[in-house]
Amino acid sequence: MGILSGNPKDEPLHYGEIFSVWQASTVAKGSVSCYQAYLNHSGDKELKKILNDLIDQAKLEIKELDKILIDNGIPSIPTLPERPSVKHEDIPAGARFTDPEIAAKIAADASLGLVACSQAMGQSIREDVGALFAKYHITKAALGLKILEMSKEKGWLIPPPLQIKRPETVNA
Secondary structure, eight states, rough: OOTTTGGGGGOOOOOHHHHHHHHHHHOOOOOOOHHHHHHHHHOOHHHHHHHHHHHHHHHHHHHHHHHHHHHTTOOOOOOOOOOOEEEEGOOOOOSSSHHHHHHHHHHHHHHHHHHHHHHHHHHHSSHHHHHHHHHHHHHHHHHHHHHHHHHHTTTTTOOOOOOOOOOOOOOO
16 A cells, blocks of 8 residues: 555645645635624625625634644644624724625635635645535535625626627638
8 A cells, every 4th residue: 555545634745735725724714804894894684694604614614624734733824813793884984895895805705716726626636635625616606606696686796898799700
């Protein structure tokens, strides 16, 4: 039996896997803090529900990713303190993020998360690490779809230029 056969959890992580797991944990910790702040700024119930779903997902990722790091003797960054709840009305209008701004930011985060998960899956040689990022990829895709549908429904989506009139094709 070789070093890379048997139970994947007994196999060593390579440096790319270590960095992907560490980076994903770090990003998830920042996301929890940021999304908790967005909860204070948001006034839309549906957006708040999605933000809570994103926070729950990030907390799950932190737990699972930090376990991999700890089990392999690698320290992770400390978890940021929980943000206190603030009334939406107590944040001055000029200092408050608007719901469309928050929706655009979390949509961009979901998109970037898909790319990061794909990269981590592609470089993983430990099946458990690749499968973990595949699970996160599926969840981020589903949450991204919810964000897109909500943004379209509420008129918050600003699409890129649309090709309304297509150029005529020339038959040669």
